[in-house]
Amino acid sequence: MIIDVHGHFTQVPPELDAYRGRQIMQLSRPRGRGDAGISDDNLREHLQPHVTQTRERGVDRIIWGPRAAFMGHEFGPEWISRFWTEINNDLIARTVEMYPDLFLPAFQLPQSPGVAPAGCIPEVERCVAMGFVSCQINPDPSGGAAPLSPSLGDKSWYPLYEKLCEYDIVGLIHAANTLNPHLHMNGAHYVNTDVAAVIELTTSTVFKDFPDLKIVIPHGGGGIPFHWNRMRAIHTESRLEPFEDVVRNLYFDLSTYDPESIELTIKKMGADNVVYASEMWGSAKSVDPLTGRKFDDNLHMVTDIDWLTDDDRYKILEGNARKLYSRAKF
Amino acid sequence: MIIDVHGHFTQVPPELDAYRGRQIMQLSRPRGRGDAGISDDNLREHLQPHVTQTRERGVDRIIWGPRAAFMGHEFGPEWISRFWTEINNDLIARTVEMYPDLFLPAFQLPQSPGVAPAGCIPEVERCVAMGFVSCQINPDPSGGAAPLSPSLGDKSWYPLYEKLCEYDIVGLIHAANTLNPHLHMNGAHYVNTDVAAVIELTTSTVFKDFPDLKIVIPHGGGGIPFHWNRMRAIHTESRLEPFEDVVRNLYFDLSTYDPESIELTIKKMGADNVVYASEMWGSAKSVDPLTGRKFDDNLHMVTDIDWLTDDDRYKILEGNARKLYSRAKF
Numbered sequence: 156m157i158i159d160v161h162g163h164f165t166q167v168p169p170e171l172d173a174y175r176g177r178q179i180m181q182l183s184r185p186r187g188r189g190d191a192g193i194s195d196d197n198l199r200e201h202l203q204p205h206v207t208q209t210r211e212r213g214v215d216r217i218i219w220g221p222r223a224a225f226m227g228h229e230f231g232p233e234w235i236s237r238f239w240t241e242i243n244n245d246l247i248a249r250t251v252e253m254y255p256d257l258f259l260p261a262f263q264l265p266q267s268p269g270v271a272p273a274g275c276i277p278e279v280e281r282c283v284a285m286g287f288v289s290c291q292i293n294p295d296p297s298g299g300a301a302p303l304s305p306s307l308g309d310k311s312w313y314p315l316y317e318k319l320c321e322y323d324i325v326g327l328i329h330a331a332n333t334l335n336p337h338l339h340m341n342g343a344h345y346v347n348t349d350v351a352a353v354i355e356l357t358t359s360t361v362f363k364d365f366p367d368l369k370i371v372i373p374h375g376g377g378g379i380p381f382h383w384n385r386m387r388a389i390h391t392e393s394r395l396e397p398f399e400d401v402v403r404n405l406y407f408d409l410s411t412y413d414p415e416s417i418e419l420t421i422k423k424m425g426a427d428n429v430v431y432a433s434e435m436w437g438s439a440k441s442v443d444p445l446t447g448r449k450f451d452d453n454l455h456m457v458t459d460i461d462w463l464t465d466d467d468r469y470k471i472l473e474g475n476a477r478k479l480y481s482r483a484k485f
Numbered sequence: 486m487i488i489d490v491h492g493h494f495t496q497v498p499p500e501l502d503a504y505r506g507r508q509i510m511q512l513s514r515p516r517g518r519g520d521a522g523i524s525d526d527n528l529r530e531h532l533q534p535h536v537t538q539t540r541e542r543g544v545d546r547i548i549w550g551p552r553a554a555f556m557g558h559e560f561g562p563e564w565i566s567r568f569w570t571e572i573n574n575d576l577i578a579r580t581v582e583m584y585p586d587l588f589l590p591a592f593q594l595p596q597s598p599g600v601a602p603a604g605c606i607p608e609v610e611r612c613v614a615m616g617f618v619s620c621q622i623n624p625d626p627s628g629g630a631a632p633l634s635p636s637l638g639d640k641s642w643y644p645l646y647e648k649l650c651e652y653d654i655v656g657l658i659h660a661a662n663t664l665n666p667h668l669h670m671n672g673a674h675y676v677n678t679d680v681a682a683v684i685e686l687t688t689s690t691v692f693k694d695f696p697d698l699k700i701v702i703p704h705g706g707g708g709i710p711f712h713w714n715r716m717r718a719i720h721t722e723s724r725l726e727p728f729e730d731v732v733r734n735l736y737f738d739l740s741t742y743d744p745e746s747i748e749l750t751i752k753k754m755g756a757d758n759v760v761y762a763s764e765m766w767g768s769a770k771s772v773d774p775l776t777g778r779k780f781d782d783n784l785h786m787v788t789d790i791d792w793l794t795d796d797d798r799y800k801i802l803e804g805n806a807r808k809l810y811s812r813a814k815f
Binding site: 294295299300301303304305306307309334335336337338339341342343346347350351354355358374375378380381382383384385386387388389391392397411412413415416419422438439440441442443444450451 | 671
């Protein structure tokens with residue numbers, strides 16, 4: 156079985172963003188949650204390309220969450236994020252009912268700038284009850300603007316971590332939008348947020364306080380394998396626990412698109428702490444003019460590695476994910 | 486000859502930060518530029534560890550600039566940045582007078598949040614007259630806080646680019662401090678700023694408008710070689726010039742501390758677009774407990790690569806730098 160731990164429902168019906176447009180136009184006079192009005196037929200039609208491509212790639216299960224930038228945490232007051240989050244999570248739940256053998260659902264959190272993560276707990280409870288197995292954690296709900304977001308090591312995150320541990324829900328670190336004009340969203344903000352998250356978590360006491368917390372860092376850990384000894388040097392200089400030990404509390408997903416980067420991630424983190432991922436459909440959904448193949452069609456970059464043992468290959472493609480997503484029915 | 490293109494005078498006399506302390510304490514009643522009061526003997530004593538280590542490593546010339554975070558652009562009004570910058574650049578000029586055969590000077594810019602880069606031009610002129618060959622460009626003088634900084638592709642940068650081209654001064658992209666509590670400075674903010682800079686420059690018209698502009702991205706291009714195909718995918722999706730073409734308007738320095746990362750940077754960028762660097766003394770000045778060697782003692786990671794031709798090795802260690810820093814007397 157091949158499990159891809161990082162998918163987003165990006166090809167959504169336009170009715171979803173129309174809902175968001177109405178939210179924004181009614182900012183000063185909220186009318187309650189309302190509904191996006193997406194029919195089953197409409198939803199199925201927009202879902203189809205995802206289903207087809209996932210199956211064509213030979214992927215058997217995909218951890219499946221809402222769009223990332225469109226989590227839209229940086230915008231508006233708390234109520235707007237709450238309603239928007241519920242609408243998105245309910246939509247994901249409906250897609251999973253349609254394809255229960257393919258999608259394993261991940262939810263977004265109703266985060267807002269300057270609002271403590273504890274406010275997300277009711278949505279965690281609601282989504283767990285609906286069968287979700289993972290959630291997308293945005294370390295920077297402000298999108299790089301005021302009020303600036305606290306470190307992931309800050310105690311304000313602890314009520315959320317506690318709840319994730321209680322239900323054994325996996326947190327996928329994933330940025331949403333940025334308001335910073337010198338940060339390209341897909342090119343810089345996403346991977347930069349991964350790098351920031353790794354060092355905030357590894358230099359904090361989070362894993363001492365929550366040894367069972369399960370956190371996945373996408374995009375090959377944002378490039379941390381490339382900066383491995385830089386991180387080791389910082390830990391050495393600051394007399395912290397060795398980086399190479401504490402970082403293995405994390406899992407890095409392999410949604411990078413160069414064979415060298417995938418190999419480097421596996422070499423540095425070890426086969427027990429990496430999980431296969433494509434990030435379908437994300438930043439790399441176009442066709443590489445040099446190969447004629449989509450950039451994110453990266454499964455062969457794992458299966459082609461000749462120095463991997465069968466056992467390690469199994470862990471990366473299936474075994475680690477089975478352990479991580481304990482709430483999933485595989 | 487071995488040329489290291491990325492050094493910082495980090496072991497400064499305490500009198501320098503005492504000057505900064507006085508600046509801040511007199512924020513509401515500035516008394517003019519004043520002086521840090523650092524004697525030649527004091528300066529020579531603090532410079533000595535840098536000189537000794539650089540020579541011991543077999544480095545013949547080092548591009549030598551002020552501390553990075555302590556450029557302090559994010560703090561205070563325009564005048565405070567101007568005076569502080571002049572004090573720092575004058576100090577660098579004095580160290581170069583002491584060791585003219587070792588140090589090739591780089592200056593900091595008097596950047597300030599929300600102030601157009603054109604305001605830096607008088608300091609460019611002043612430093613060129615003093616014999617400087619390079620400068621440190623901070624793409625994010627706000628340090629991630631309000632007012633947010635424009636993209637490096639924004640036209641507000643053009644007067645500075647024009648001036649750098651006029652004098653053939655190399656710009657080393659380097660972040661200063663960050664005010665964002667979820668960004669570790671050495672671990673995240675520095676390398677993240679590199680990633681952001683690469684994509685802002687490659688997705689903009691900067692190199693069409695300034696084909697002679699010389700820009701170095703430190704820390705192995707911030708990890709861009711790891712995300713190479715991610716960047717190619719974004720360029721393909723956005724119908725931009727191929728990433729692998731436009732990125733070669735830039736030079737990546739090799740101040741990373743893993744042999745794999747140095748090799749990956751050379752492979753992806755090619756020997757014509759990488760330059761040797763250690764970032765002495767920066768984030769990696771501690772001793773690696775696994776090797777007993779300092780992390781930033783990375784010259785052997787280049788010289789040991791067995792697949793490099795002699796010509797390529799020459800370019801990386803000397804030849805490219807000679808071309809880049811045309812104002813330097815080697």
